[in-house]
Amino acid sequence: MKTSTLALAAGLFALSGAVTPAAAALKVITTTEDLAALTREVAGDRVSVESLARGYQDPHFVEAKPSFIIKLNSASLLIAVGKELEIGWLPPLVTQSRNSKIQVGAEGYLDASLTARILEIPTGQITRAMGDVHPLGNPHYWLDPRNGRLIAKAIQNKLSALQPADAPTFAANYAAFDQKLAAAEKRWDATLGPYKGTKIVTYHRSWPNFCDRFGLDVMGYVEPRPGIPPSPSHTLDLIRDMKAQGVKLILIEPYFDAKTPNSIARETGGQVLVMTPSVGGVKEATDYIALFDYDVKLLADALKQVTGH
Amino acid sequence: MRRVVLIVSCAVLLVSAARAQAQEASPPPPVAPAAPSPSPEPTPPPPEPAAPAQAGPAASKVFNPDMAVIGNFTGAAGKNEVNPRPSLNLEEAEASFQAIVDPYARADFFLTFSNEEVGVEEGFITFTSLPSGFLLKAGKLKADFGKVNTLHSHILPWVDRPLVMTNLLGGDEGIADAGLSLSRLFPNPVLFLEATGEVYRGEVGDVFTAPRRQDVLLVGHLRAYRDLGESTNVEVGGSVARGGSAAGPGAHNLLYGADATLRWRPLRRAIYHRLLLRSELMWSRRESGAAEVAGTGFVPGQTLRAFGLYASGEYQFARRWFAGARYDTSERANEPDQRDRGGSFLLTYWPSEFSQIRAQARRTTYAEGSTANELLFQFLFSIGAHGAHPF
Numbered sequence: 001m002k003t004s005t006l007a008l009a010a011g012l013f014a015l016s017g018a019v020t021p022a023a024a025a026l027k028v029i030t031t032t033e034d035l036a037a038l039t040r041e042v043a044g045d046r047v048s049v050e051s052l053a054r055g056y057q058d059p060h061f062v063e064a065k066p067s068f069i070i071k072l073n074s075a076s077l078l079i080a081v082g083k084e085l086e087i088g089w090l091p092p093l094v095t096q097s098r099n100s101k102i103q104v105g106a107e108g109y110l111d112a113s114l115t116a117r118i119l120e121i122p123t124g125q126i127t128r129a130m131g132d133v134h135p136l137g138n139p140h141y142w143l144d145p146r147n148g149r150l151i152a153k154a155i156q157n158k159l160s161a162l163q164p165a166d167a168p169t170f171a172a173n174y175a176a177f178d179q180k181l182a183a184a185e186k187r188w189d190a191t192l193g194p195y196k197g198t199k200i201v202t203y204h205r206s207w208p209n210f211c212d213r214f215g216l217d218v219m220g221y222v223e224p225r226p227g228i229p230p231s232p233s234h235t236l237d238l239i240r241d242m243k244a245q246g247v248k249l250i251l252i253e254p255y256f257d258a259k260t261p262n263s264i265a266r267e268t269g270g271q272v273l274v275m276t277p278s279v280g281g282v283k284e285a286t287d288y289i290a291l292f293d294y295d296v297k298l299l300a301d302a303l304k305q306v307t308g309h
Numbered sequence: 310m311r312r313v314v315l316i317v318s319c320a321v322l323l324v325s326a327a328r329a330q331a332q333e334a335s336p337p338p339p340v341a342p343a344a345p346s347p348s349p350e351p352t353p354p355p356p357e358p359a360a361p362a363q364a365g366p367a368a369s370k371v372f373n374p375d376m377a378v379i380g381n382f383t384g385a386a387g388k389n390e391v392n393p394r395p396s397l398n399l400e401e402a403e404a405s406f407q408a409i410v411d412p413y414a415r416a417d418f419f420l421t422f423s424n425e426e427v428g429v430e431e432g433f434i435t436f437t438s439l440p441s442g443f444l445l446k447a448g449k450l451k452a453d454f455g456k457v458n459t460l461h462s463h464i465l466p467w468v469d470r471p472l473v474m475t476n477l478l479g480g481d482e483g484i485a486d487a488g489l490s491l492s493r494l495f496p497n498p499v500l501f502l503e504a505t506g507e508v509y510r511g512e513v514g515d516v517f518t519a520p521r522r523q524d525v526l527l528v529g530h531l532r533a534y535r536d537l538g539e540s541t542n543v544e545v546g547g548s549v550a551r552g553g554s555a556a557g558p559g560a561h562n563l564l565y566g567a568d569a570t571l572r573w574r575p576l577r578r579a580i581y582h583r584l585l586l587r588s589e590l591m592w593s594r595r596e597s598g599a600a601e602v603a604g605t606g607f608v609p610g611q612t613l614r615a616f617g618l619y620a621s622g623e624y625q626f627a628r629r630w631f632a633g634a635r636y637d638t639s640e641r642a643n644e645p646d647q648r649d650r651g652g653s654f655l656l657t658y659w660p661s662e663f664s665q666i667r668a669q670a671r672r673t674t675y676a677e678g679s680t681a682n683e684l685l686f687q688f689l690f691s692i693g694a695h696g697a698h699p700f
């Protein structure tokens with residue numbers, strides 16, 4: 001026994017001297033695929049980028065798998081959505097990453113929300129009676145292309161600080177992305193313009209930035225409170241309000257059960273639309289602009305059907 | 310010899326930690342502030358100014374740790390002659406305080422308030438910035454022995470703790486003591502591999518005792534994990550613990566453990582379905598001292614070997630509902646010829662992420678021959694900061 005303890009200790013300390021591999025290209029880990037996509041726009045092939053969560057996964061409920069610890073262990077930069085979106089799973093991963101570079105507040109930690117425009121910052125007293133409320137504001141802010149631009153800019157600044165040799169490339173890539181996005185926004189505005197002011201219902205509060213940008217009016221939610229599953233009484237109220245106001249469209253995320261939305265749609269003669277809130281949520285949403293292309297087209301087709309114009 | 314190694318190890322660690330801090334404290338290489346991009350670019354629409362950080366009185370609270378309190382209220386019905394639980398009991402109120410200490414460390418405190426006492430369940434500092442991929446914890450810790458020993462009671466998938474923990478790990482508290490824990494990852498392309506070595510003072514219920522300073526408790530744990538696809542993963546571990554025995558100076562008690570966990574959680578339906586299967590096996594070897602027993606006379610010391618295990622499964626079948634089952638069998642550490650057996654069925658309901666209600670139907674057959682059929686129930690509720698979900 002004595003020898004095995006000794007061997008264990010010796011083994012541990014022998015390995016403590018093992019050299020860490022020399023830094024090749026900057027390794028960036030993002031929490032979501034949206035941030036990974038924006039990083040790719042800015043970085044091109046100058047860094048390696050990988051997301052922890054998949055686009056078809058609810059980003060609030062990702063499991064803190066040990067395999068993520070390995071990814072974070074060798075990362076030079078961690079980019080998080082912030083606003084407590086990842087509070088249920090990211091902190092223990094960062095602690096266990098044994099990587100001083102990406103600890104909160106360190107040079108290699110970027111909270112992408114810091115420069116973005118955040119909606120629904122609660123005022124007054126906040127309690128959990130409001131459900132799983134985000135006290136710092138709604139974390140689904142990447143769904144406004146204007147915020148996509150601001151996030152990309154923050155990533156450009158961070159990458160330029162960490163890898164100054166490639167700063168001109170990052171600046172050029174950002175400029176190209178900015179122009180591509182501006183052109184795409186014109187396209188999306190033209191497609192969705194006729195439906196400005198249309199009232200819709202969403203499952204979770206995932207779409208305030210998207211609806212704000214494209215002028216849709218969210219009049220209710222399938223969830224009675226954020227994070228609380230649908231209840232019969234709330235569903236009945238919602239059906240009544242939707243009928244009264246002639247609301248026909250229910251937006252849901254791919255990771256929610258469509259049973260309740262479907263029955264609401266049957267009652268109201270409306271339609272359930274599964275939009276993807278993240279890059280990678282469907283195979284067509286290959287990058288940040290493709291995500292909006294996909295959602296905008298889907299939404300315009302559905303709005304055309306329910307509004308009749 | 311062993312002690313020397315220990316002391317040297319700790320010294321090496323402290324020196325290297327100090328060196329790392331000194332390095333980081335020295336003026337960092339000048340990093341050019343992100344230069345404004347020279348290329349002309351369409352300015353994005355000005356964002357609405359973020360809500361100003363609350364200044365004044367609230368600013369003094371900015372550095373307060375994240376605080377939460379978790380209530381664990383349990384009840385029991387039915388008859389148990391061997392190990393009865395109270396009919397109604399606020400078993401534990403756990404207060405947690407967690408924050409980042411400085412650029413090099415974070416600290417976690419878990420204080421428990423039960424009927425008669427206040428205790429430190431855990432209270433430790435974690436150095437997150439050590440060189441060479443080490444993670445060091447110092448303070449009062451739950452020993453990294455197997456799985457169930459490391460889990461706080463509000464995280465368990467049951468109301469009670471398995472018989473093997475009661476019989477071999479010294480009761481519901483398990484092995485928790487003042488000590489140091491050092492762990493390291495061994496990155497490789499095949500699996501997640503983590504080795505942990507720990508030193509504790511060595512006073513743990515009836516399991517280990519440390520009348521002399523050198524009778525420290527040593528714990529070693531090796532943990533391997535692998536993803537079998539994006540929804541399924543498997544984890545296995547092996548543990549060993551060796552500490553002083555009450556049999557006398559120089560005598561040792563030993564514990565070995567093996568654990569295996571299989572998890573399944575489909576990413577697209579992560580909030581509706583999941584499955585967790587887990588089993589832990591434990592072997593205990595205790596030295597009993599020679600003793601004068603009335604009537605029998607002098608009884609020489611002997612080695613007592615006992616074995617126990619549990620196998621448990623939990624399945625989430627709807628957003629708020631979990632069903633589970635557990636099988637228990639365990640010999641008693643000090644009376645290895647006495648074996649207890651048990652089985653349980655569980656049903657758990659989650660009104661929200663912050664509260665849960667659980668019922669457990671449990672049948673235990675004790676070595677004495679008596680059988681206890683009980684219905685246990687539990688209300689768990691949490692207020693305060695949003696803690697991370699356990700993995």
